[in-house]
Amino acid sequence: MRALLILYFTNFIRWDDNLSTAIYHTFVALCYLTPILGALIADSWLGKFKTIMSLSIVYTIGQVVLSVSSITDLTDHNHDGTPDSLPVHVALSMIGLALIALGTGGIKPCVSAFGGDQFEEGQEKQRNRFFSIFYLAINAGSLLSTIITPMLRVQECGIHSKQACYPLAFGVPAALMAVSLMVFILGSGMYKKVQPQGNIMGKVVKCIGFAIKNRFRHRSKTFPKREHWLDWAKEKYDKRLISQIKMVTRVMFLYIPLPMFWALFDQQGSRWTLQATTMSGRIGTMEIQPDQMQTVNAILIVIMVPIFDAVLYPLIAKCGFNFTSLKKMTVGMFLASMAFVVAAIVQVEIDKTLPVFPNGNEVQIKVLNIGNNNMNISLPGEIVPLEPMSQTNGFLTFDGNKLTSINISSPGSPVTAVTDNFEQGQRHTLLVWAPSHYQVVNDGLNQKPEKGENGIRFVNTYNELITITMSGKVFANISSYNASKYQFFPSGTKGYTINSTEIPPQCQTNFNTPYLEFGSAYTYVIQKKNDGCPEVKTFEDIAANTVNMALQIPQYFLLTCGEVVFSVTGLEFSYSQAPSNMKSVLQAGWLLTVAVGNIIVLIVAGAGQFSKQWAEYVLFAALLLVVCVIFAIMARFYTYINPAEIEAQFDEDEKKKSLEKSNPYFMSEANSQTQM
Numbered sequence: 001m002r003a004l005l006i007l008y009f010t011n012f013i014r015w016d017d018n019l020s021t022a023i024y025h026t027f028v029a030l031c032y033l034t035p036i037l038g039a040l041i042a043d044s045w046l047g048k049f050k051t052i053m054s055l056s057i058v059y060t061i062g063q064v065v066l067s068v069s070s071i072t073d074l075t076d077h078n079h080d081g082t083p084d085s086l087p088v089h090v091a092l093s094m095i096g097l098a099l100i101a102l103g104t105g106g107i108k109p110c111v112s113a114f115g116g117d118q119f120e121e122g123q124e125k126q127r128n129r130f131f132s133i134f135y136l137a138i139n140a141g142s143l144l145s146t147i148i149t150p151m152l153r154v155q156e157c158g159i160h161s162k163q164a165c166y167p168l169a170f171g172v173p174a175a176l177m178a179v180s181l182m183v184f185i186l187g188s189g190m191y192k193k194v195q196p197q198g199n200i201m202g203k204v205v206k207c208i209g210f211a212i213k214n215r216f217r218h219r220s221k222t223f224p225k226r227e228h229w230l231d232w233a234k235e236k237y238d239k240r241l242i243s244q245i246k247m248v249t250r251v252m253f254l255y256i257p258l259p260m261f262w263a264l265f266d267q268q269g270s271r272w273t274l275q276a277t278t279m280s281g282r283i284g285t286m287e288i289q290p291d292q293m294q295t296v297n298a299i300l301i302v303i304m305v306p307i308f309d310a311v312l313y314p315l316i317a318k319c320g321f322n323f324t325s326l327k328k329m330t331v332g333m334f335l336a337s338m339a340f341v342v343a344a345i346v347q348v349e350i351d352k353t354l355p356v357f358p359n360g361n362e363v364q365i366k367v368l369n370i371g372n373n374n375m376n377i378s379l380p381g382e383i384v385p386l387e388p389m390s391q392t393n394g395f396l397t398f399d400g401n402k403l404t405s406i407n408i409s410s411p412g413s414p415v416t417a418v419t420d421n422f423e424q425g426q427r428h429t430l431l432v433w434a435p436s437h438y439q440v441v442n443d444g445l446n447q448k449p450e451k452g453e454n455g456i457r458f459v460n461t462y463n464e465l466i467t468i469t470m471s472g473k474v475f476a477n478i479s480s481y482n483a484s485k486y487q488f489f490p491s492g493t494k495g496y497t498i499n500s501t502e503i504p505p506q507c508q509t510n511f512n513t514p515y516l517e518f519g520s521a522y523t524y525v526i527q528k529k530n531d532g533c534p535e536v537k538t539f540e541d542i543a544a545n546t547v548n549m550a551l552q553i554p555q556y557f558l559l560t561c562g563e564v565v566f567s568v569t570g571l572e573f574s575y576s577q578a579p580s581n582m583k584s585v586l587q588a589g590w591l592l593t594v595a596v597g598n599i600i601v602l603i604v605a606g607a608g609q610f611s612k613q614w615a616e617y618v619l620f621a622a623l624l625l626v627v628c629v630i631f632a633i634m635a636r637f638y639t640y641i642n643p644a645e646i647e648a649q650f651d652e653d654e655k656k657k658s659l660e661k662s663n664p665y666f667m668s669e670a671n672s673q674t675q676m
Helices: 004-010 018-034 035-046 046-071 088-117 122-154 166-186 200-217 228-235 239-255 260-267 269-275 292-320 323-352 549-576 580-608 615-636 643-660 667-674
Strands: 362-369 376-380 382-386 395-401 406-408 426-434 439-441 453-458 466-468 472-480 488-490 494-501 510-512 520-527 533-542
Touching: 004 018, 004 122, 004 494, 018 035, 018 088, 018 580, 035 046, 035 088, 035 426, 035 453, 035 580, 046 088, 046 166, 088 122, 088 549, 088 580, 088 643, 122 166, 122 292, 122 549, 122 580, 166 200, 200 228, 200 580, 228 239, 228 260, 228 580, 239 615, 239 643, 260 269, 260 549, 260 580, 260 615, 269 292, 269 323, 269 549, 269 615, 292 549, 323 549, 323 615, 362 376, 362 382, 453 466, 472 488, 472 520, 549 580, 580 643
Parallel strands: 362 426, 453 520
Antiparallel strands: 362 395, 376 382, 376 406, 426 439, 453 488, 466 472, 466 494, 494 510, 520 533
């Protein structure tokens, strides 16, 4: 569903990019904050099975509401193909997303913990295998969605008018969620269901609060120190609860450095996708769009999880190396850090090929001779001769404060001074067609076209207005000896039609562009031939990307390997080290590190303001490397425990106490046996 959410906001609801992005990230943040609520419900009240079942119903209803919100005919009373009451669609979609966030967040910590509950003591190997398969299933779903969802969206549907089929694209996940819920419920009789143990989180908070308060009361040196700060709660709370809280706090302490990993990992969808927009997507005979590079991660996960689980880990074990969970997670952090070093190296190579754009008070000028005479252009410090239908060799950069004069001349004609205030920090094209005729055009393109698209504009050398239609986009009413604004198109060959009252009816008006690569910009000059028919001349404004997207594969490979040893292991570690009544809570704590990681990206990217992107990649790599060392030191002092054994010991102690109460001779018999 998330695969097309941004497109739904921008294309259907008509929000701008900034609002769409803000709402999208708010929704994602909610999806990673609501697991806390789901964990509390599961561990304290309903139990994991009932929580998954009830919140999956909420999840499915949310998907259905979102699908209904995207039906144009719901408010399209005049049947013109656009909703008459957009606020109704906005309200429904927000309700749907809120329900989805509650549903998906609520079940996130419960599903993995519920799966772990199905294994008995001594089945650690099988449980680890389950967590690997669980993670593999998630990424297989992710991979399928990136392929299938866009195919559903491009279908046209509607009662009165045909539109992009968002109801189908949102409806299919709703139907699949309903089916999966039914399959899950059908297996109810086979599941091992751990019963909730009351408001455990309330007890935890009160116990911690009492321990801190009691420690503060007894801060004097006259009171003997206790082994652990939670031991100060012994006066009021039983040893079992204190021991369980100790388990949780020790793991939570280890979680502190973990968000840094997610801060790097989640940049696949942002920084790395933006990096791909400055690269060429031609890989052999295939052509890949920048946003499709993210599927490399899902493909590699599906390949690498079985390899690590069935080949690499057993091989390491045979070599006699004790590759513990925390060691795996440390290696995962290191690999992610190295992935960003590789990304920085790739960025340096890209930067070598990028055009230079004007900064601050700089002005860039390119001169394009669209006339039939030779022209001489006098610029500060140089004179540039231009033949008919030719341009200067790229853009020339000048200091805006020192740009005194530009003159145009032609053999046998007087000199004409260009009297135009060139806007600083902008690129300009100076169109000349006679010694006394010129036009200054502000290009309005100060960066490579976004999403790897190609910028196209047209220059009209006819006397009458020209309108051009290209791939559904219209360049309307281009005036004589003037340029249109740039419009942007994906890679490939594009057909276009030229319309003007000045063009004779027998003339060819349908043309095709040369093959458009990635990230280029061109000016097409519509020239009038002797017979009055149009002829098109192509001039390059920004060169196409030359660094291939295939160079991103090593960084994706390193990050995916890091994800496999970090994330899958983290899920299993969080489960194995949690007490029986707080399994979901620790899973929610694990998911919370993802949300904090995203916040770190916003803080670092916002505060940094790096002029070079590779420097930001190096900073993130260095930060994670430092965090990796800190985590390795913390892991060195961590002692692995078996919560089930500790709880079993408490159960045994409680049985002895109850026997003592019911049988007063039990203790004396035990003592005499000990003495004997």
